[in-house]
Amino acid sequence: MxxxxxxxxxxxxxxxxxxxxxxxxxxxxxxxxxxxxxxxxxxxxxxxxxxxxxxxxxxxxxxxxxxxxxxxxxxxxxxxxxxxxxxxxxxxxxxxxxxxxxxxxxxxxxxxxxLVHLNTIEVSADCKTVSLGPGNRWINVTEILDPLGLAVVGGRDMNVGVSGFILGGGISFFSGMKGWACDNVRGFEIVLASGNVVYASPTENADLYWALRGGGGLNFGIVTRFDLAAFEQGTMWVNSLTFPGTENATIISLFQNLTIQGMPQDPAAHALLTFSSSPSGENRAIVNLFHATVPSPQNSVPAVFEPFQTLPSALANTSSVGDVSKYLKHYATPYGGRWTWGNVILAANFSQTVLDEILAHWEERNAALINSGVADTSVLVQAIPVNVIEEMQKNGGNALGFKPSGGPLVLVSFPTSWTDPRNDKLVEDSTRKLIADVETTAKKYGVLNPFVYLNYADSNQPVQRSYGDENYDRLKQIARKYDPQSKLAQLWTGYFKL
Ligand SMILES: Cc1cc2nc3c(=O)[nH]c(=O)nc-3n(C[C@H](O)[C@H](O)[C@H](O)COP(=O)(O)OP(=O)(O)OC[C@H]3O[C@@H](n4cnc5c(N)ncnc54)[C@H](O)[C@@H]3O)c2cc1C
Structure with missing residues (x-):
């Protein structure tokens, strides 16, 4: 760091x-x-x-x-x-x-x-609830919970803050079993625009509780405590595989099968797929596979991930086991650099043609950026299988608007980093063009889902509007109810406002 x-x-x-x-x-x-x-x-x-x-x-x-x-x-x-x-x-x-x-x-x-000083972490006597101050980072949480054999549905990077992560949704290693982080909040203590402190849970201020699960904190008040559902968790199993870019078609097809069939059958499974490029043109597909329990024997592979192991072309294949903190440190993205990202959601069964077109848009953008000295771009693909969407329906559902009947989805995001501020406009404009191009492609083939994920959104993506008219209107009404003078709307600057 x-x-x-x-x-x-x-x-x-x-x-x-x-x-x-x-x-x-x-x-x-x-x-x-x-x-x-x-x-x-x-x-x-x-x-x-x-x-x-x-x-x-x-x-x-x-x-x-x-x-x-x-x-x-x-x-x-x-x-x-x-x-x-x-x-x-x-x-x-x-x-x-x-x-x-x-x-x-x-x-x-x-x-x-x-909120840095609001960093308490309290485990309830029955070990079912962990209460977090909003100034915590996830490593502070896991380093307390790991030795107790407990976990919460939390971040995958040690330094990410608990507040923004939970209030935007929160994709976790444990989402297959439990849903996103926001789905596992028992209650929020929140300071409203008036200065009044209220509690929002399924039984108290249930409308606010719904809104805080994905609606973006800055529209409703400052959360001063998150009461999260805790569960028993031991060591995890993690496997990282690297393939040459020539295998992209095979890898995406395996990833789609994992999303559509594998994960619903084994909710302990979690996966990330990254397409990366280098200035020398050496494209790679990197698959990171996570399992909340360790297979037996320890050097075996959970059945759900076996299809990835049989490919002869892997350039690297490493497995390990460890506690949650180990992987939060391992997957931490270092501080520094200029960053932009943005995301598009697709139906998980998109065709090879769609992938080819998306990667072509991305490579066209890479060529322009690399000529200007911006080399670090990737495409990050994450699964939103039906088992995760089912978990999102608990406690009255969240504000995001996913329904199991909509089928499994994948989240495609485009993290890009650079160092020279003179390239800000170039990168930001090209990110917006890339998102628009990918959306156009997805729409053309009928696989675009309009949802935009707040935590990976570009600053001008219409996040809450993407939750659907009904949810958007409901969020606006709830914001008005708890802040009738619209003080937060006027004074609290930032993203993503209603
Ligand atoms: C390296 C890295 C790894 C990431 N990994 C993941 C991941 O694994 N899964 C995932 O889903 N996302 C991930 N993200 C996205 C991340 O969840 C969002 O960027 C999130 O907003 C970060 O939360 P924060 O508290 O650190 O951010 P901040 O920038 O501090 O806050 C984000 C927003 O929340 C508001 N806010 C902060 N505290 C409160 C509060 N107490 N009450 C109300 N509003 C508040 C802020 O005003 C701001 O609008 C990652 C991001 C990075 C940079």
């Missing part, structure tokens, strides 16, 4: 003078926050400010607030929200800081509420 201290120092002098000279409501808001929460408001050029400025992507780190406020209790969060709404001060909220876009959980000149 890169040091946070090295990143921002060059630009902080300018920011300090900007902050001091301001007499705006925002400046007054920082002063009012400092008076209410002494020691928990930081300004540019201080260690606390630099620590709070530590985000995963460069675009977020470069977006500087006038001050950070770091509340330590739910009632302090309530005071913060009341002060900010009284001052009409634009603000945002940061949990793990892993949304990639400038302004995702950062704000230029406003106030950033950094």
């Amino acid at each position: 890169k040091s946070p201290k090295l990143v921002l120092i060059g630009s902080l002098g300018v920011l300090a003078s900007a902050a001091k000279s301001s007499l705006s409501p925002r400046g007054n808001a920082c002063a009012a926050l400092a008076a209410s929460l002494p020691g928990d408001v930081s300004y540019p050029n201080t260690t606390a400010y630099i620590q709070s400025s530590y985000y995963w992507s460069d675009q977020q780190r470069e977006t500087h607030p006038q001050c950070f406020v770091t509340p330590r209790t739910t009632s302090a969060v309530s005071s913060v929200i009341q002060i900010l709404t009284r001052h009409n001060a634009p603000f945002t909220v940061k949990s793990g800081g892993h949304s990639p876009f400038a302004g995702g959980s950062s704000i230029a000149n406003g106030v950033t509420i950094d």
